[in-house]
Structures are given as structure tokens and as C-alpha cells.
Amino acid sequence: MSQAQKRILMAKTGLDGHWRGPTIVARALRDAGFEVIMIGMANTDDIVSAAVDEDVDLVGLNIGGHIDVAKRAIAQVQATRPELPIFAGGTIPPHAAKDLEALGVEVYPPGSQLSDIVDAAERLTGRK
Amino acid sequence: MAEKSPPKAAFAASGIELKTFYTESDIPKAHRARMNLAPGDAPYQRGFHPAGYRSKPWRIFQLSGFGKPEDENERIKFLLKNGETGFIMEHDRNTADHCYNVDHPDVVARREDVGLTGAVMQSVRDTAICMDGLPIDTSFGHAGGAVVQHAPFALAAYWTVAKQRGFDLAKIAGTGQSDFNLTYLGCVTKEQIPTQAGLRFNADIIEFCDQYLPRWVPVSIAGYNAADTGLTPDQELGVLFANAVEYLDEIKRRGNIDVRSAAKACGGVSFRASIQIIEEACKMRAARLMWSDLLRQRYDITDPKIANLRIHCVTAGSKMTYQQPLNNIVRGTLMALGAVFGGVQSLGVSGYDEALSIPSEHAHQMSVRIQQIIQEETGIAHVTDPLGGSYYIETLTAQLAEKAWQFFEEIQGQGGYLAALDSGWLHSKASDNQYKEFMDTESGEQKIIGVNCFRDDESPFHVDGFMGTDDAFDVATSRLQDVLRTRHETAAASALKQLEADCKGEVNIMPAMMQAMDAEVTLGEIGNVFRQVYGNWNTPIQT
Numbered sequence: 051m052s053q054a055q056k057r058i059l060m061a062k063t064g065l066d067g068h069w070r071g072p073t074i075v076a077r078a079l080r081d082a083g084f085e086v087i088m089i090g091m092a093n094t095d096d097i098v099s100a101a102v103d104e105d106v107d108l109v110g111l112n113i114g115g116h117i118d119v120a121k122r123a124i125a126q127v128q129a130t131r132p133e134l135p136i137f138a139g140g141t142i143p144p145h146a147a148k149d150l151e152a153l154g155v156e157v158y159p160p161g162s163q164l165s166d167i168v169d170a171a172e173r174l175t176g177r178k
Numbered sequence: 179m180a181e182k183s184p185p186k187a188a189f190a191a192s193g194i195e196l197k198t199f200y201t202e203s204d205i206p207k208a209h210r211a212r213m214n215l216a217p218g219d220a221p222y223q224r225g226f227h228p229a230g231y232r233s234k235p236w237r238i239f240q241l242s243g244f245g246k247p248e249d250e251n252e253r254i255k256f257l258l259k260n261g262e263t264g265f266i267m268e269h270d271r272n273t274a275d276h277c278y279n280v281d282h283p284d285v286v287a288r289r290e291d292v293g294l295t296g297a298v299m300q301s302v303r304d305t306a307i308c309m310d311g312l313p314i315d316t317s318f319g320h321a322g323g324a325v326v327q328h329a330p331f332a333l334a335a336y337w338t339v340a341k342q343r344g345f346d347l348a349k350i351a352g353t354g355q356s357d358f359n360l361t362y363l364g365c366v367t368k369e370q371i372p373t374q375a376g377l378r379f380n381a382d383i384i385e386f387c388d389q390y391l392p393r394w395v396p397v398s399i400a401g402y403n404a405a406d407t408g409l410t411p412d413q414e415l416g417v418l419f420a421n422a423v424e425y426l427d428e429i430k431r432r433g434n435i436d437v438r439s440a441a442k443a444c445g446g447v448s449f450r451a452s453i454q455i456i457e458e459a460c461k462m463r464a465a466r467l468m469w470s471d472l473l474r475q476r477y478d479i480t481d482p483k484i485a486n487l488r489i490h491c492v493t494a495g496s497k498m499t500y501q502q503p504l505n506n507i508v509r510g511t512l513m514a515l516g517a518v519f520g521g522v523q524s525l526g527v528s529g530y531d532e533a534l535s536i537p538s539e540h541a542h543q544m545s546v547r548i549q550q551i552i553q554e555e556t557g558i559a560h561v562t563d564p565l566g567g568s569y570y571i572e573t574l575t576a577q578l579a580e581k582a583w584q585f586f587e588e589i590q591g592q593g594g595y596l597a598a599l600d601s602g603w604l605h606s607k608a609s610d611n612q613y614k615e616f617m618d619t620e621s622g623e624q625k626i627i628g629v630n631c632f633r634d635d636e637s638p639f640h641v642d643g644f645m646g647t648d649d650a651f652d653v654a655t656s657r658l659q660d661v662l663r664t665r666h667e668t669a670a671a672s673a674l675k676q677l678e679a680d681c682k683g684e685v686n687i688m689p690a691m692m693q694a695m696d697a698e699v700t701l702g703e704i705g706n707v708f709r710q711v712y713g714n715w716n717t718p719i720q721t
Contacts, residue, residue: 062721063288064271064272064288064291065271065272065275065276065284065285065288065291065367065368066271066272066275066295066365067275067365067366067367067368067721068364068365069365069366069719069721070407070408070496070608070609070612072721073609073612073719073720073721074612074613074616077609077613088720088721090368090720090721091284091368091721093283093284093287093288094287115288115290115291115294115295116288116290116291116294116645117290118290119287119288119289119290119291141533141534141535141643142643143534143535143642143643143645144534144640144642144643145642145643146643159500159533160499160500160533161499161500161501161533161626161629163620163630164616164617164620165620
């Protein structure tokens with residue numbers, strides 16, 4: 051394969067340590083051939099600097115808390131690397147999902163199919 | 179006529195293959211002698227008391243809390259008014275789980291998250307607001323402190339407020355959890371004291387309660403947190419008892435109190451009540467049987483008051499779906515039934531909006547109503563161990579216990595429960611199960627109604643997430659400043675110094691914690707002492 055392996059950054063925006071959601075998603079993405087860089091619970095600055103330093107092709111946010119915290123991270127990523135796509139999962143109530151979608155973020159709430167998440171990663175990183 | 183195809187293989191969540199029906203010969207021989215005993219007789223798989231729920235109904239005990247301490251207080255009063263018979267004080271995860279004050283940079287960076295999962299309580303003043311007017315003398319209270327490093331603060335604050343109100347600590351009943359499965363397996367915080375320090379904290383709490391709070395459940399091992407992280411029902415049982423022997427062996431090693439009173443203290447546990455409800459009922463029966471066998475064989479304890487396991491149950495949060503959330507009322511009802519058939523003493527039902535947010539007032543009320551309908555209308559509570567004697571139930575109970583003991587031994591083979599947490603062995607077991615469960619749902623092998631089949635994006639029953647209040651951070655910030663400005667600074671400094679000395683030494687830390695509460699030392703200051711003395715747990719998983 052000539053194409054370089056696509057890289058995905060995964061971070062948790064909150065300080066809630068429940069990990070089953072993001073680790074399942076990471077495993078599915080790795081099985082699909084992506085390189086996944088997990089930085090766990092991260093502040094906005096950490097997310098932005100990792101996105102730049104690791105030269106990732108996609109950012110995945112696990113949101114377990116208030117949407118405004120995620121919005122700050124999203125705004126800063128978009129300000130720093132406007133072309134970088136973002137998708138999000140976690141306990142995101144419907145009203146908050148709408149808010150995120152308006153910012154160009156794809157939302158995969160609980161109950162989403164892993165195959166849909168992998169498809170999104172393929173599409174958003176331009177692998178497909 | 180074409181012949182019928184043989185039935186498809188079916189399995190319990192524990193991986194035990196299920197027959198299409200059972201007869202007496204399926205029941206393991208060793209179990210047959212036990213199954214004819216009455217409830218209240220050792221080894222207690224049939225229940226805690228011959229009269230069961232007629233002698234004492236199970237406690238309606240709902241997780242609750244958000245926002246400011248007064249918001250949480252109001253919600254708890256709402257639940258009590260609606261018929262809850264115990265109460266639970268949830269603390270804000272950001273501050274509590276990490277022992278941070280709200281001015282910690284990691285909390286400030288997430289100020290909108292503050293108060294979303296529980297009230298912010300940084301000093302005994304905050305806890306006093308949350309406990310205002312609550313029936314702490316007559317109700318079983320949960321002080322919070324689910325995470326190990328937070329438990330000394332949550333408990334000491336609760337007990338200090340109780341004392342300030344004139345209650346006798348020797349008479350109050352409650353718990354605070356301090357659960358290893360949550361702290362080191364299910365909900366791994368950014369910073370946490372190492373497992374050995376956690377073990378010391380829990381032993382300190384057990385010994386302190388033995389002396390001053392005999393009615394308190396000092397630590398409550400939560401199988402729930404292992405199960406909802408991915409462990410199967412047999413593994414949940416195995417891990418819970420592997421955890422229990424770690425505590426009891428430590429108490430024996432320290433030699434300060436009789437291991438029998440520690441066994442009584444550790445015999446108040448919690449399990450997850452999941453959706454395969456027959457298996458879950460069997461799990462509760464197997465748990466009581468295992469505890470009785472364990473105490474007899476390992477510690478030579480046969481006193482029924484000790485060997486009779488007391489079980490709190492919470493329905494499986496992870497089984498609640500985001501899609502078509504009103505279906506979760508049915509799921510909550512079924513899971514609650516499984517727990518009641520298993521004879522548990524205490525129960526919480528997840529809100530129907532569990533997958534979307536913390537419970538709205540309405541979802542909370544519904545969780546209480548589900549329990550009340552089962553308790554008052556169905557007649558299930560009239561007869562103890564209503565499923566006992568069924569070939570299937572007795573077989574599965576015995577099989578679950580056997581499989582759970584195998585997992586218990588596997589954990590011992592890993593060097594014991596603490597070693598299996600430190601190495602990440604338990605995390606990888608949970609992770610593998612999670613992935614398998616997810617793939618079964620993905621393939622449609624396991625149907626989830628409204629999620630991977632019978633989907634309906636046009637549901638007229640709109641449920642949105644409940645987001646609590648938006649002033650928790652600001653109020654907590656100003657209250658923290660107030661405490662720091664108005665407390666007796668010399669007393670606070672001296673109490674902190676004493677705590678640090680006791681943490682470094684070998685004496686029980688709880689007297690110094692109580693002194694710190696009197697001196698209005700704050701949560702973040704205590705956390706700083708813990709971090710400085712014990713350092714940080716080397717997390718075995720990447721999240």
C-alpha cells in the first residue's frame with residue numbers, strides 16, 4: 051500500500067474516567083487499519099497541541115460532560131487547523147448533538163454502530 | 179413433513195450454555211442437599227430471613243445529585259417525599275474523584291462540567307448545606323465517596339455534620355462505598371493514590387467504624403462497577419470476593435480488630451442487576467452462598483449475623499439505550515424484578531434517560547414508582563425466594579457459583595486482586611468482553627430493541643438530557659474563597675500537618691480527617707497531602 055497510515059487523535063474532554071466507550075471505538079479503528087493516538091482526559095490546549103504535534107488526520111472527542119467544554123476544544127482545533135475534521139461520541143443529549151453538528155462535528159451517540167464510526171473515519175480522513 | 183431443525187445454542191451472559199429445559203438430574207449433586215433448606219439457613223442462597231420482604235421490604239435507594247449542594251438537597255427531599263427509603267449524596271466527579279478544589283486548573287478548564295454529576299462539596303460547610311433537614315438519624319444515608327481517595331473526606335464531612343447536629347455517631351447507619359472496582363477498574367481518574375495506599379485507607383475506615391460507627395457499612399464492594407465495565411456475572415462474583423479477601427486478610431494482618439467484625443462490615447455489597455434477569459436472580463443467590471462458604475472455609479466464621487450477605491443492587495446503566503428512551507422504563511422494571519427475585523435488600527433503578535444525561539426529576543420519580551409497583555401491587559414480596567426449587571434456577575445458581583470460584587482462583591493466580599488491578603489483567607478481561615458484546619450487537623446476534631432493530635427515528639416521545647443548573651462552578655468558587663477567608667487558619671494548618679504526619683506514619687488517618695473537618699480544611703488541600711505522600715497510581719490502561 052502506498053498510502054500512509056491515517057492517524058486519529060482520541061481525547062476525553064471531561065474528567066470522568068469511564069473508559070469503555072472510547073476504548074471500544076479505538077479498538078475498532080485500529081482493527082480497520084488506523085493509527086489511534088489516545089491522550090485520555092485532556093484540556094483544550096493538550097488536544098490542540100497533540101493534533102498539531104502528531105499531525106493527525108482526524109480528531110475524535112469523547113464527551114461525557116457539558117457541551118460547552120467540548121465546544122471550546124472544537125473552536126480551538128478549528129482555529130488552529132481549520133481543515134482537520136472532528137467527530138464525537140459519548141453521553142451527548144439530542145439538543146447538544148444538534149449544536150455540535152452545527153459546528154461541522156459528526157456525532158455518534160450511544161447505540162451507534164461501530165461500522166458507521168469506521169465508515170465515517172474512512173470518509174473524513176479521505177481514505178475512501 | 180420436514181423435520182424441525184435443532185434449536186440454536188443459547189448462552190447465559192456468563193457463558194454457561196443453557197438447555198431448552200431442566201430436570202432434577204441437572205442439579206449438581208452437592209447442591210441438592212442445600213436447595214431444600216429454608217431461607218435464613220446457611221448457606222443462605224435462599225435469602226436473608228424466612229419471612230423475607232414481609233419482615234423487611236427492600237430499601238428504595240436511588241443515586242442522586244447535581245449542581246450546588248442545595249440543588250442536590252432539594253432533589254433528595256423530592257425523592258424521599260416520593261417514597262425513597264434511603265438517600266444517596268453524589269459528589270461532583272471533577273472535584274471529588276480527584277480531590278481537587280474548583281480552582282484547580284483542570285477543573286477551571288471544564289467549569290461547565292462542574293456539578294453535572296453531583297454537588298460540589300469542598301468543605302464541611304458545603305456538606306452541611308447538602309444534608310440540611312435530611313433524616314440522617316432514621317434513614318440509611320450514602321455519604322458519597324465512591325472513589326477510594328475521596329472516601330475519607332466524604333465520610334468525615336458527613337459524620338462531622340451529623341455530630342454538629344447533635345446525632346450520636348454510634349447510632350447512625352449508612353455507607354460511603356470507597357470501591358476499588360470503580361476507582362481502579364471502571365472509572366480510572368486522572369490522578370489517584372496507588373492501590374496499596376487505597377487498601378490502607380479502607381482498612382483505616384473499617385477499623386474507625388468498628389470503634390465509633392458500628393452501624394455504618396464502612397466500605398461497600400461494588401460488583402456493579404466491575405460488571406458495567408464488562409465483566410460477566412460469574413466474573414463479577416469472583417472479583418467481588420477476591421476484593422473482599424484482600425480487605426479481610428489485611429485486617430487480620432494489622433491485628434487491630436477482630437476479623438469477624440470486619441467481615442460483618444464488608445458483608446454489605448452491591449451488584450449489578452442486568453437484563454438476563456433469571457441469571458441475575460441466580461447470581462444474587464450464588465453470592466450469598468459463596469460468602470457463607472468463603473467465611474466458613476477461610477476465616478472459620480459461621481455466625482449467621484455475619485455470614486449472611488447484604489446486597490444492594492443497581493440496574494445496569496449500560497443496558498439503557500439512547501434510542502427510544504421510554505423503552506428503558508420496561509428495561510428498568512425487568513432488571514429490578516431480577517434483583518427482587520434474587521432477594522436483594524436494597525435497590526436503585528436507573529433513570530430512563532440514563533444514556534442521555536443524569537436523571538431528570540421525572541425519570542427519577544419513575545425509578546421510584548417502578549420499585550413501589552413491584553413492592554406493593556404485584557404480590558411478589560409475599561413469598562421469600564419465589565423461584566427457589568426450580569430445576570433451572572438451582573442448576574444455574576450452582577453453576578454460577580462454581581464458575582465464579584474458578585475466576586476467583588484465576589485472580590489469585592495473578593497474585594491476588596490488587597495485583598490483577600495493577601497489572602491491567604482485569605482491565606483486559608473487561609475490555610475483551612466489552613468488545614465481544616459490542617460485536618454481537620453490531621452483527622445483530624444480540625438484538626437491542628430500538629437500537630439495532632425496530633428503529634424509529636420519528637418517536638413522538640421526545641426525551642432530552644437533563645443538564646442540571648449552570649451556576650455550580652461560580653457558587654463553589656465563591657464558597658471556597660469564603661471558607662479560606664473566614665476559617666481559623668492556625669487550626670487548619672495544624673490539622674493539615676497532623677494529617678500529613680499520620681499519612682506518612684502507621685496510625686489510622688480517620689481521627690486526623692475528623693480534626694481536619696472541624697478545622698474546615700478543604701478537599702483540595704487534603705488531596706494535595708495524599709498526592710505528596712503517596713504519589714500517583716500507575717494506570718495500566720490507555721484511555
